[in-house]
Amino acid sequence: DTEVTQTPKHLVMGMTNxxxxxxxxHMGHRAMYWYKQKAKKPPExxxxxxxxxxxxNESVPSRFSPECPNSSLLNLHLHALQPEDSALxxxxxxxxxxxxxxxxxxSGTRLTVV
Amino acid sequence: xxxxxxxxSMDSYEGQEVNITCSxxxxxxxxxxxxxxxxxxxxxxxxxxxxxxxVTNEVASLFIPADRKSSTLSLPRVSLSDTAVYYCLVGDRxxxxxxxxxSGTRLSIRP
Numbered sequence: 001d002t003e004v005t006q007t008p009k010h011l012v013m014g015m016t017n018x019x020x021x022x023x024x025x026h027m028g029h030r031a032m033y034w035y036k037q038k039a040k041k042p043p044e045x046x047x048x049x050x051x052x053x054x055x056x057n058e059s060v061p062s063r064f065s066p067e068c069p070n071s072s073l074l075n076l077h078l079h080a081l082q083p084e085d086s087a088l089x090x091x092x093x094x095x096x097x098x099x100x101x102x103x104x105x106x107s108g109t110r111l112t113v114v
Numbered sequence: 115x116x117x118x119x120x121x122x123s124m125d126s127y128e129g130q131e132v133n134i135t136c137s138x139x140x141x142x143x144x145x146x147x148x149x150x151x152x153x154x155x156x157x158x159x160x161x162x163x164x165x166x167x168x169v170t171n172e173v174a175s176l177f178i179p180a181d182r183k184s185s186t187l188s189l190p191r192v193s194l195s196d197t198a199v200y201y202c203l204v205g206d207r208x209x210x211x212x213x214x215x216x217s218g219t220r221l222s223i224r225p
Contacts, residue, residue, distance in 0.1 A: 004157070042201060042215035043158065056212060090157050097207065102148050105157030 002027060006091050006106035014114055015081060021109045023074040023091030032074040033103070034066060035090040043090055049074060050096055081113045118202045118216035125222045132189045134219050136202030139183045144206045147178060147185045152199045152218070161200075162187070197223045 004025045013019050023032065031050050035043035048056035049068040063085075065077040074091055088110055092103040119137040126132045138147065146165050150158035162169055164176040164185070175188040189196060199218040 042218050045212060045214060048212070058212075088155065092157070102150070102160035102163055103158075103213070105159070107156050110155065 002104065004091055004093055004104050004106035006089075006109050008109060009107065010110045010112075012112045012114060013078065013081065015083070017081075018077070018079045020078065021076040021089055021091075021111075023076075023093075023106060024072055025093040025104070026072055027093065027104065028071075029093035029095055029104070030071055031094045031096045032068060033092040033094075034074070034076055035092065035105075037088040037090055037108070047076075078111075081111075083113050086111055086113045118204055120200075120202055120216055120219045122217065123220040123222070125224065126192055127224050128193055129191055132192050132196070132221065132223075134187045134189075134200055134202075134221070135184060136187070136216075137184045138202070138204045141182050141204050142206065145204045146207050147176065147182075148203045148205070148213075149174070149176065149187045150201045150203065150215075152201065158201060158215075192221075192223050194223050194225065197221060 004023060007022045011019060033048050034046040036046055037043040045058050046060045047066045052068045052071055063080050067075040067077060088108040090105055090108045092105045094103045146163055148163040149161040151161050152158040162171055162174050162176045164178050166178050166182060169176045177186045199220050201215050201218045203213050203215060205213045
């Protein structure tokens with residue numbers, strides 16, 4: 001299995017809702033990442049997990065809460081989002097000591113906050 | 115963190131070779147250079163990675179001069195399906211680290 005699977009592919013949520021994005025990989029990668037991408041902009045790093053522990057938080061607002069329950073799963077819990085949080089949310093994984101294959105990205109979750 | 119600079123956009127025609135250059139003047143000794151391709155509404159896809167000189171795979175070649183302050187991604191005989199955004203990234207691969215995307219180059223291929 002050489003894929004990163006993200007669910008759902010599309011999500012519409014209200015500003016008072018609580019939802020979660022899910023990411024799964026079975027490549028034995030022990031580093032996992034969340035990126036946010038606005039239209040026609042590059043992906044922006046949000047969080048990095050290394051060996052299931054949060055190692056980097058790029059000053060992301062607390063309405064975004066990451067969770068790494070095991071080495072294959074990465075969640076992003078969403079609460080009280082704003083319309084400007086609408087974006088494509090990308091999950092990626094890699095070996096902690098990266099080899100010649102870089103990161104593997106999922107296809108993303110297209111989030112719309114209304 | 116090493117910052118990268120790429121052309122905002124490039125145009126070419128089917129069957130041509132396309133070279134996209136990336137500048138990374140403050141690249142560190144441990145940094146590798148990695149290129150990704152991204153189609154609309156999809157995640158970036160790894161293309162190639164290198165440290166110095168030349169690397170080639172089935173998709174592209176990567177040329178890195180001795181001073182490593184720039185790199186060039188070479189796509190041979192492009193087709194319409196190569197229309198995408200190409201990102202050059204520089205980072206230390208010894209640990210899960212902050213890999214920051216630059217602005218990317220929007221490549222448009224015409225018939």
